[in-house]
Amino acid sequence: MFKLLRQEFVFLHKPLNPRSRLLLLASAAVIATALFFPLWKMHLVAPQYAEGLDLYIYCYKIEGGGLNGQHLQEINNLNHYIGMHSLAAADFSEMRWMPFVFGLIILLILRAAVFGEMGNLVDLFAVYSYFGVFSIGSFYYRLYTYGHNLDPTAPMRIQPFTPLLIGVKKIANFTEYSFPQAGAYLLIASVALIVLAGWVSRQETPA
């Protein structure tokens, strides 16, 4: 038992070699870049919308496709028939704090790169994973709320539903395609870089 704890202690105090630190810097840069790309895209296709209606979700905003982003307005307009509330960035409180959390994570990465200990990486990984899982959960909850909190006086009454988080789904005359975008892939890459940073320093011994 003591041996195991000892091993853990040693592991957490392993220094991060220069390659690890560079990987961490790269990870921070990748996260910063990811903020400028959409994380998620919902693409809705119907007979009258063969070219599709697009909704791009960034960590700080929702944006429609089309001229002047008018697809958002169009989707809201269509949704009003089933009594769904208008999608508005102002309603997504997470969009206000998410960029700051990413900033915090970047700071934690930089901290790990400067302090250079495996323990910092573990802290970072734990916070980042928690944040990631929480975000996806909160996104799902948003979708659930929009699809279930329908105005009972709406002209068309439909069975409450949850818009698809990921995959392809048919809703009335629309086929919904919901998939992660460049921003999400970059974030996954940033996690991979953090794991890799730990991996390349796994043979180091504490001073």
Added chain:
Amino acid sequence: MKAFYLTHGSGFVLPAALCLLALAGCDQKASTAKNERTTNAVASYVAPGEKDEYYLFYSGGHSGQVFVAGLPSLRHISTIPVFAPYPGTGYGFDDVSRKMLGDFTWGDVHHPALSQTDSKYDGRWLFVNDNANNRVARIDLRDFKTKQILGPLPNSSGSHGSSFITENSEYLFVATRFSTPLPKGRVADPKDYKTEFNGAITGIKIEPKSGEMGVGFQILMPPFDYDLASTGKGPSSGWVFFTSYNTEMAHELLEVNASQLDRDLCPIVNWKAAAQAVAEGKAPLLDGVPMLDPAKVPGIVYFVAIGKSPHGMDVDPSGKWIVAGGKLQPTTTVLNFAKIQAAIAQKDFEGEARGIPILKYASVVEGEVPVGLGPLHTQYDGRGNAYTSLFIDSCIVKWKLPPWTPEEQKDLTKAVLDKVSTHFSTGHLVVAGSDTKAPYGKWLVAMNKLSKGRHVVVGPAQPESSQLIDISGEKMKMVAEAYTEPEPHFAQILKVTDCAPIEVYPKDENKDPNAVWEKKDAGVVRTGTTVTAKVIAIRSRFTPDRIDAQVGDTLVVHVTNVEQTVDMIHGFGLNEHNINVTVDPGETKTFTITLKKPGVFAFYCTNFCSALHQEMQGYLVVRPVGQTAALPAANPVAAR
């Protein structure tokens, strides 16, 4: 086993094949005709979901409108209302279009002209004339809507010779068909036609950025009937060529009296010199317009005497040849611009008419091509060929432009290359891009005046027929036929990729001060006896959907379609008030009416928009004078 079968089988196969060949021989003609039909059908077929390659802008004649069709399908796509109200798009009901139309409810659209830059279509505007009320209009090709109607023009009546645009859209020209005493409003006896009546050539100036038209200048002309025109390009840049009939100056029974002379005097106008002379102050004002007198300002107008009662006048893509359609003589007359210049320089004249020199015909003509009976208009493919419509012979004739070989020059029947029958009596014809320096070629559309017997019977009123002819090969090939409402006179063909129309008015561009985009800004306000409603139209509701007013009030309604989605058009039809305003996505329209009768009148969306379109309605409540909301009128229905 297999070998046995083949050996024995072949004995039967051979006679059978011979038999089939014989049958095919008998039926070859029918099958060739069938193949040709199939080939032609495919040539003009645009499959569902596919799009045409060209726009065809037809003048709508006395319908007052412009029709848009696609090529090669020849399908009618839309109508652009210009000189007549058109409830389908709400034209002539809102304040802006109503003001443009003025008191007129019709026009007679003859000759559309696409704007040009460097003698090529620039895809910005389409100009059309109104032969009936002496107006010209500008359609913006950004949204395919009429933006300006200019006129009735001073000193000009029956603007048939219009709209002919210069190579960089500096001017478009209008010529009088029906001479009158000038200025307008002055009365003289038609018996004194020769001395009291005048025609005019009008240069309409086009503002290069906005396309806004204004009357630039006019040229006072003898009272002939000026018919058609064409502007110069390349070597003939700066000139415009007109035809005329009635050099006889007859004022009655023109059918006979205007057909007596073998030749008519056709003006050749140096418009750049005219504009210059006007700038130098050489044109005194007549009814507010600088009016040049060509007898007093030489070097601007020359005549050439062309046979006989000529109709079309068309400059070829090189700008070297000008072809007049003989109408009452079976030839087209080809003028050589280089020779015209030489004749002017050497004062090679054969006389003068009212102080305007007449160029010596023999010195300026290149040849008279015996094309057939009733030549009217000529178009060009840019490959050295001309195509002339023959009204009387009812066909299109293809012939070779100069330079001709000595053999052809000696016998110009040899310059005639091909003929194709049309059904029937072709007036105008159009070759894609013929009036530019680089025609698209490929397609020719014949606009026929008679369609009798070509379509299922639709009663005594007949549509016109259009026929699509493939001119890409050596021989012309009739490919398709379609019908239009009365009555295309001329058309312009524009490659779809040469213009860039929008499908939605972007919200940012809507500068209408009465536009409302948010519910909170919509509503009804009373100021004195004026009730102003600012209404939002969106699927599938009007906000507000109740307007309260009183008999005698002026009702002003501003409707904004806040949609930004293609084809989400809303209408605002008001029961029993002769109002139907159609509002495109992103557009605001205003209508003003005086409320004359009490009652509750429904308004509703007239342009089917959505699954709940039927529910898109509201009420206009017009109370009798003196009755307030608190005092409902006696209700005979409820009392029962």
